[in-house]
Amino acid sequence: MFRRKASITERLEALRQAAELGEGLISPAEHAALVRVADAASERRALSGEHTVIGFFGATGSGKTSLFNAVVGEDLGLTAARRPTTSSPLAAVWDPQGSEELLDWLQVEDRRNRPGEFAPGSGPVILLDLPDFDSVEPVHREIATRLAGQVDVLVWVTDPEKYADSIIHDHFIRPHASHSAVTLAVLNKSDRLPGEDARRVAASLEQLLLDDGLKKVKVIRTSARTGDGVDDLRQAIAKVASAHSAQQSRIEADLQTVTRPFVAKQKLSEVTAMDKRRLDDHLAEAAGADRLAAVTAAAYRKRLGQKTGWLLTSWLLRLRADPLKRLGLREEADELGVHRSSLPQLDASGRAVANRGVRAYAEAVAAGLPERWASAVVDETEAIVDTLPEELDRAAARTKLPAQPSRAWGVFTLIQWLALLAALVGIGWYLLAAFLPGVLYPFLDDIIPTVEGWPIPTLLIVGGLLLGIVLGMFTGVFGLAIGSGVKHRTRRALRREVASISQTRVVEPLLAVRSRYLEFLDAIRRAA
Structure with missing residues (x-):
């Protein structure tokens, strides 16, 4: 398929576009040459063509x-x-x-x-x-x-x-x-x-x-x-x-002369999805994804224990501070982005991890770029690493944390109350039989009836207590298993938030420099 040859007017427009895109990113002499040729050619064409x-x-x-x-x-x-x-x-x-x-x-x-x-x-x-x-x-x-x-x-x-x-x-x-x-x-x-x-x-x-x-x-x-x-x-x-x-x-x-230094530039290597994943890995590590996941899982287990544990001991869990609240975190995401967590700010190690990830990604972006364009990527990178710690802190606040047990666990809470109630009924039965025996005679011929030789109040007491203890142990063990899933979901949720931050705060600004160079190069080639 034949490509139409660009007119002089189109080539001069492309040269002006290249001059605008390259301003500040090519040497002053090179930029002046582009502008000079574009201006001189336009001015000459406007004068006598004869x-x-x-x-x-x-x-x-x-x-x-x-x-x-x-x-x-x-x-x-x-x-x-x-x-x-x-x-x-x-x-x-x-x-x-x-x-x-x-x-x-x-x-x-x-x-x-x-x-x-x-x-x-x-x-x-x-x-x-x-x-x-x-x-x-x-x-x-x-x-x-x-x-x-x-x-x-x-x-x-x-x-x-x-x-x-x-x-x-x-x-x-x-x-x-x-x-x-x-x-x-x-x-x-x-x-x-x-x-x-x-x-x-x-x-x-x-x-x-x-x-x-x-x-x-x-x-x-x-x-x-x-x-x-x-x-x-x-x-x-x-x-x-x-x-x-x-x-x-x-x-x-003139167009050929002024564009020649640029048209022979080597092709840029691709910035791959793997480069982005490595960046996200470093930022998630710096943001404390593992710690936040562990804290969320601990909060989940505590709340599950409060909700489904044995009622005679589960109230003790309420005396312990909630792991999430202790860090200033909430289950619901902070959509406005103004809430800060109480997670410790990035220390030197965390900053080093974040900086290493950002600079590695910047190297991939700058690979093959001319020196001045690569320097622009470096300058943009330095501006990014200065503001990134605060963004990573807000990532935790913006992450919806799965620390609240579902309402389905309310069935176990109901059973726990029923079990406790059964035990209390059994205890009350014995008390009434001991201190007010005449009260029960109108209702029961035998004050302490039995089933297969076992007194019913005893069965109520033992069954209620055992059921509460077993249910508490069951939900505790089950909570440990679910906590592993909570860890995984929390880590994945924070990573999504970190990936979003890295996209807007790291990837887009750095790729904007690279894209500007590619647009510049395209304009230069059209001018040439």
């Missing part, structure tokens, strides 16, 4: 201005009393209509209109003679650097003595390595070399340009003094201008 702007760049003594005058066909410097040297840009303009705003944007004040057209079919052309980029005056170099980023076509003028100088290659040509389509290379003063030497030097310059990253750039040998090669240069300029695509080619080259 004119092709060609800039002549060269070092001091390269004969750049003389070559410029030779191409123009007139020594424009003779009419400029202010211009004994190339201290400010000078423009030779063919078909000047509509060029004023463009030259204002280029900040070129010295403008010379030329008659006719530069070459048949070339369309409106503006040639710029620029200050030497190795001038001792910093402002001259600044002008040359600025206009190297604005003109449509770059003409690099060198000479046999300085063609290999590092200044032109390191600071000017190499940063524009993507601009082969709008670059012309000139070896001026070639008349000073014998024919074979001139060819050898030109070939050496071509190799240097190839090493700089330029492709298919042929070196034009010229001599402003003799006029050799000037027509070749004019034809090369006319060919570029007549294509009427230099402006777009320049913008595309």
Whole structure:
């Protein structure tokens, strides 16, 4: 399936988006480059699209201005009393209509209109003679650097003595390595070399340009003094201008140059569910999941004992403090998140466990990220670990604890009361028979009836007491078994709460940095 090629407008919008996403997370120089290219391209497209702007760049003594005058066909410097040297840009303009705003944007004040057209079919052309980029005056170099980023076509003028100088290659040509389509290379003063030497030097310059990253750039040998090669240069300029695509080619080259440092970044490794589980394990341990589970189970057993234990002894359990209440915990979850438990705050060991879990997860998030983005993850991590202990404390308060026995146990409570009542009836029977024997005669012929030889009051007393004791022991043993399940459910409930906290307080903030980088990278690739 074919993918539609993005338009220049779409690519510039993507570049602006990348600049916004990368602000503060890429170097200031890189961010400035993104903004500069986006702004310059948009501004250039809003100005005259008919004119092709060609800039002549060269070092001091390269004969750049003389070559410029030779191409123009007139020594424009003779009419400029202010211009004994190339201290400010000078423009030779063919078909000047509509060029004023463009030259204002280029900040070129010295403008010379030329008659006719530069070459048949070339369309409106503006040639710029620029200050030497190795001038001792910093402002001259600044002008040359600025206009190297604005003109449509770059003409690099060198000479046999300085063609290999590092200044032109390191600071000017190499940063524009993507601009082969709008670059012309000139070896001026070639008349000073014998024919074979001139060819050898030109070939050496071509190799240097190839090493700089330029492709298919042929070196034009010229001599402003003799006029050799000037027509070749004019034809090369006319060919570029007549294509009427230099402006777009320049913008595309700028986009390629400014995005190249980012598009080759390695693919990020995935942040897996296992990384999240390890984080939750550490945070649950730090939050005291095991202790809270044990306390909840103890509270459950205490309350079950109070509810279903032998009535003659179960009241003693009420004298003991409730394990949950002692820690300021309640069964119902604190939905507002304002209740704090009395669990001790995380000690150094607990903090270390929590921090280790958060930082391990942060390492997984930062794996493969560029240095500045990884540093942003680290900064976010430090902010997280400062506030996490309080969040983990509230996790216990927000957890619904299964410490209350169900109402079904009320059946055992009823049986306990019935058993106690039976025992009391038996005791009362004997008391009545002993102290008020006449009271029972109207109802019973035998004051102490028996069943299979056992007195009924005795059976009531023994049966009631034994039933209460056995039920109490049964529910106590059963409570131990259920307590294990309560532990498990409590630990699972707290872990769910911790998982929720880790998602909102750890995972989402850290992944937001990673997602921002991925969005940045996507925007960069669309711009590229």
